[in-house]
Each structure stands twice: as structure tokens, then as C-alpha cells.
Amino acid sequence: MPLAHEVTGPAGAPVLLLGSSLGTTRAMWRPQVAELSRRMRVVAFDHRGHGHSPAPSGPYDIADLGADVTDLLDHLELDRVHYAGLSLGGMVGMWLAAHRPERIDRLALLGTAAYLPPAGGWLNRAAQVRAHGTASLTDALLGRWFTPGFVDRHPEVVAPLVADLAAVGAEGYAACCEAIAAMDLRPLLPGITAPTLVVVGAEDPATPPRHARLIAAAVPGARLAVLDRAAHLASVEQPGQVSVLLAEHLLEER
Template sequence: MDCIKVGDIALHYRACAAANGAATVVFINSLGTDFRIWDAVIAALNTDLGIVVYDKRGHGLSALGETPYSIADLAGDLSGLLDALAISKAVICGLSVGGQVAQQLYFERPDLVSGLVLCDTAAKIGEPDFWNQRIETIARDGLGSVTDGIMERWFSRRFRTSGDPLFIVSRTMFERQPVDGYLATCGAIAGFDRRADTGAISVPTTVLVGSEDGATPPDLVRGFADAIPDSDFQIIEGAGHLPCIETPQPVAAAIGALVARVAQKEHAQ
């Protein structure tokens, strides 16, 4: 079990070094999940790629740390991890709040980022009132009180009703999420708005969204992608908010294409 102290936060991570000069891809998980959501995507990628996955603070096996959080706090954890691993110019792949952490990392530490894969995310997700209401509900009644609604936002109806055991364990992963970490991360999302900066993203970028995403709907994500110069926007048909779980193959294909695009750009320079 790999872990490291970044500031006052103990982070749980897993890393595999790149081979034959290949790129490194860094994965950032979404709200209420841990890094296992990327397992099937990673299995479908080129095995020469370097891989870093980690549980952001307050999730999985990583420490809670002091609350409240900001997205800048979460990005600082990641930059500290990458510095400790001597990794720079990586392709950063973030889902939902993970995509917001990826954006913040790019703006704060562009030396660490060669390309972005931003999944089911935006420069601003929801209004503060929405997040504050969720925080109040969960603080009062627990995560179980919102589980059904969260599953409807996360997954397509087909997946939820298929009897697939992967849905069952995904639901269990959410219900076992540390509550304090979940609530603090909700607060971080509520305070994040980089819409004024989106047009300044200049690395190769792919933006993905599931066609059945109930948390960051396709129209929201399309508008976000349109604001990023020369970004590639793709809708993954039949997937919800977590296409890395429902439809890992097209996610892996999009990451592979972005890695190739980054390599082409670097070769041309």
C-alpha cells in the first residue's frame, strides 16, 4: 500500500513508471469515490504509459485533513504528490470535481501539465445554494438519505437496473465514503468558479461527458468545452456521470488519442 505525506495530508496512491519514453497519465477521482473507479480504463490503456492514481483528501484511504476545503487545497495535494514522484508534463485526467482539480492544477502549476482530459465536469458546477442544501441534508440525515438520488445522477437507467454487480459495489463505495470528506468537498465545489479563465487553457484538451449524465448534463459540459480553444468534445452514448465505470473503453480511447496529440505537439516544437 503506497502512501505519502504532503503537508499535513497522508495520501494513498498507486504509481507505475512509464516505459520506452511514454507519457504519464494522472487520474483524479470524483466526489464520493476512490481511485478504483479508473481500474477498467487503465486496463484498456497502452501498457507503456506511466500511471498515477490517488485518493484525494477525505476520500478512500487518504487522510481527512482540516476542513473546510478549497479546490486549491486539493490541487496543492496533487502538485505535492507529483513533485515527490518527480513527475512533470503529465496528462491529467479528472472526473467531475477531479476535473476542477485538474483545471486548478493547470492554472497554478502549468509545468506539471502537458494535456488535459476533463470528464463530466465544468468550470462551475451548480450554485452554492444547491451544495449548501446537500451539505445540510447529509449532515442531518446521513449519506444514505441521498444515495438513491445520487445513483440516478451518476448512472444511466440501463446500468442501474441491469443487475450488474458493478453497480452494487459502486453504490457501496459511495455509502462507505467518509462523510466529513464528502461534505468538505461539496463545499469546495460550491466555491469554485474558473469560468473567466477557461479560455486561457492552451494545452491539448479533450472534454468528455456521458449522454445520460444527471450531475453535469451534456449541454453544460459542451458549453465548457466550447470555451476552451481547440478542445475536442465527445459525448459517450449510454453513459451517466461516471463513464469510467459504465463505459471504460471509449474513455480509454479518448485518453489514448489525447496522449498521441500531446506527443505530436511536442515533436513539432
């Protein structure tokens, strides 16, 4: 069964896949879908264990999540696409660009890392979720997803994300945590050939800018953009800036 997904935009236009973060669904990309689908065919999907996607039994690794996306491309009969991913979605994007380079045209990596120790922190989070559910993470994650004051100023934006987090099954979320705990994509970065944009919020405590700089320095020709007044979910907190950056990177003439 393919990953849950929605397709928006004109047939025949360049295709963009959007991969969301751990604990969110494709709904986090709504501002970018609305903007980019004017000129692109946009496919937003839910990772396994998230949203309406199936949650196979663990353990998972990043290769499993990458294979899910490859299967989705096959299901949609898409040979080659642009890909943008945030956090976990970015990790999957790096894996795809390294292992399935023929399928990825241009790549955008937002608020992500190629290696994110300590593993113990991810394993502890997995244990917490299995014991108490994903809703138990809400307060801690909101403090990492957004800069101070954003939650109070924009409850209409935050409330759907909180609801989506609470709806994520404990086992699927925990198994994704374990995949991140075991992940080290750093050796793959020099082999990525897709033109790459790396974006990070200047105030991101989950994947601080040093992780973005490492990726940008290791991927040949990669470009780095650091966004002020943004934390981890930069696509939500600074939707206009992110949409502009993606459009410039994905649609520019070669």
C-alpha cells in the same frame, strides 16, 4: 502526507494522473487503468477525504485540492504529467492546468463543470451528509451516475462504488461539496494552454452537456466528445469508449 494513490504501468512511459469524482475513489478508474497502463505509467489517486487519503479539517476549496495533487507530483518526483479527471477530478484538473501549467502536458475533462450552481444545493447536500452520512445519498446518486437500467444490469460493477461511497467520511465529503458551491473556474478557461479533450455523457443529469460545451468553447483548441448511452460516470458506463478517447488524445503524435 501525500494523497493515497497507486501506480501501474511501465517505468519511463508517459505518466497519466487520474482524478475521480465526488464520492468515489480511484477504483472507479479500474477499466482505464487496465487498458492505459499497457503504454502509460498511470497514477490513480483519492481526493482528500475520500478512500485512503487523509481528511484534514475544512473548509476546502478547489485550490486546496489542486495543491494536494501538486504535492503528490512532488512526492513522486514527477515534473510534468498528463491529467484526466471526472467530475470533481475534472474541476481539479482545470485548476491545475490554469495555475500549474508547467506540470500539465495534456488534459482530459470528463463529466465536469467550471461552475455548477446553485450553491444552495451543494450546501444542502453537505448538511444532509453531516446529519445522515454519505450512504444516505446512494439512491439519488445512482440515478445521476448511470442511465436507467444500468444498475440492475450490472450489479457487480455498481456494488463496489456503493460501498466506496458509504465509506467516505461525512466531513470530507461535505467539505468537498462546499468547495464546489464556491467554485467558479470560468475566468480561467481561456488561459489553459494544455491540449484539452472534453468528454460528457449525453444523458448526464449531474453535469449536462451544456457544461462540457461551455468548457470546450472557452479552452483554446479544446475538442468535445459526447457519448451516447452514458450518464455522469461515463468512464464506468462506457469504459471502452472512454479508454479509446483517452488513448487517442494522450498518446497521439504532435
